[in-house]
Amino acid sequence: MRLLHTSDWHLGRSFHREGMLTHQAAWVDHLLEVVEAERVDVVLVSGDVYDRALPQVDAVRLADETLARLAASRARVVLTSGNHDSAQRLGFGSRLADAAGVHLRTRASEVGTPILLEDEHGTVAVHGLPYLDPEATRVEWSLATRSHEAALGEALRRVRADLASRPGARSVVLAHAFVAGSGDDVRPSDSERDISVGGVSIVPTSHFAGLDYVALGHLHGRHVLDERVRYSGSPLAYSFSEAGHTKGSWLVDLGAPREGGAPLSAELVASPVPRRLARLRGSLEELLTDPRHADAEDAWVQAVLTDVDRPVGAMERLRRRFPHALVLSFEHTAPAVGGLPARPAAGRSDLDVVEEFVSAMRGSAPTAEERALLSQAVDACCEDPDADPAPAGAGVGAP
Template identity: 60%
Template sequence: MRILHTSDWHLGRSFHGVGLIEAQAAFVDHLVDTVVAERVDLVLVAGDVFDRALPPVDAVELAGEALARLASTGVRTVVTSGNHDSPVRLGANARLADAAGVHLRTRWQEVGTPVLVEDRHGVVAVHGLPYLEPDAVRQPWRLPARTHEAALAAAMARVGADGERRGGRTVVMAHAFVAGSPEAASTMACDSERDISVGGLQIAPTSLFTGVSYAALGHLHGARALTDTVRYSGSPLAYSFSEEGHIKGSWLVELGAARVEECTFVPAPVPRRPLRLRGRLDDLLHDPAHAAHEGCWLAVTLTDPVRPTAAMERLRARFPHVLALYFDPEGAPVSRGPVAPHVTGRSDLDVALGFVEEVRSLEATTEEELLLQLACDSCRLGEDRDADGGFDVPSPREAAG
């Protein structure tokens, strides 16, 4: 049986304000093409189909189109809900979808009841475990602790009981933070993943999947093989700059008569590479080594001792896709945290000018001081305006003219 393992589509998500629906649609095209070209028998989507519980209309339409196109190829598809999904919304019309070979598994009450898929070696039991919030299953499953490990262990006990009755090969899908150890877990997460910790605990051990033919994991956005048979596919697109080194894609798994015989990573198309750059503004603008980065999505940290003026505009003249700008001046003292400003006895203008000098280590220009004075005067006039409207406040241009 040829299995394509994917997860964490996050349809409807943006990247620092840039919409990704077209890039996500390109991934769906790639996914369907891979299913056809590689003669895939089973597609596994291990949670976080959508980015939020109430996704935008274009995301819902793209998800429906993706599942319909997969069904039209004749492939069986099993989809589980992740911590970003609404189990009720994603699982709507699950019984109707079953008839089309698309199996939506979003209810914890159905854990232990597999989707059965046949190949020439017999039946494969596919257990789609939705994201299991410990508080939701603690009472009905009588969990010994309020942790993700306890919830996933209880689910795997139900999977194991079905395997003892049925025998044969078992594939499990789970949306959780799984790691071999706490030390390994500290290197696995990235900024775009939502914290799922409960009581400070979110990690479940890899050992829970011992004896399973293959475990298709979702939640972490980096592709990773925890063992030969326990893997994260990662997200198909980068959703934060912390993913700049990731290679995105899906796992193509060859499941033989008794075990996994081969796993091959299938890279996904890259709409635009995310990258973090650091340096002085003039160096970034003129160094020819950065020519290859001009088409990337960029998060830039400027290290100039004095904050440059119009930095974003100047950067975008060379790098049109700068999305985030930070300042870390060379030689600046290490911050000791927030300090309460001294405002007693100071005018509004003096406080505003002090703020400008504090954040950019440079005094305001004469023009900037005039604009700040006009802004302060406008606020004060607004407070003094009588109930009938009183008088008009001149615009900054009128006052300056």
């Protein structure tokens, strides 16, 4: 059986205020092309179909078109909800969708009930686990503790109880969680929402031992935790921290059942890249003139300027060369406040103290115009020596 594992579509998301819906629609076209060209039997979508629980109308329209096209394709679909989705909204009409071969699994009450598929080697039991909120799951399942590990542990207990009743069936599990083993170098991206409970979010990879294939969602980077336990990552980049990612989906071939697990092979099908990401650092003059940055001129750009003095109109000037520059920041080169030289303030004016602070933090003295502004600020903050003294006993609210 041939599986296509994808996740974290985040339909409706923007990239630093740049709309992504057109790029997401182009990726859906790519997805359908892969299904037909690679003769995919099952498309697995491991959560975060939408970017928000109440998605915009255009995102809902694109999701509807996508699922309709997949229903008309050669593939079956198993889709679960993620932590960005509203389980109720995404799961609406799931019983009707089942009849079309699109299986939406968004409710904890359905955990342990698989979608049963057949190929020439027999049965494949696909268990779609939605994102399991630790508190809601603790209440619904009467768990002793509130944690991601407890929720997934109980879900997998139910999965294994079902599989025990199906000897010879191969197992595929979809889960949306932060999963890692002790030796895994798994790092979240800036575009992922924190799901930690009490500072803990990681579920050990060992929880999935013995399953034929585990299709994970939530992390936006592609990770292979084990030959059989993988993250597909998001199909498009959603933050500059993903600049080095190769986005795509896993094309997985699941062979005949055998002791120790069905034979499995997986290869990455790379996604089309709508626009490259570039992270640049240097002085404004360097970025505007250095020929090494020529390949970033058509990219979405995040720039960090190292100029000692902040250039005037930096973003406007940057966009003359990099019209798709989106993020601009300035490298902080000032000393920490605790590291400033301690000079006694006695005998010096307030303005002298403030000027020294500005000079130390910025690395240069205030200009004449800045000094005049600082003088006004100091005068406004200082006690007025000409003010009439308050009458004895006067306080807040006194006439």
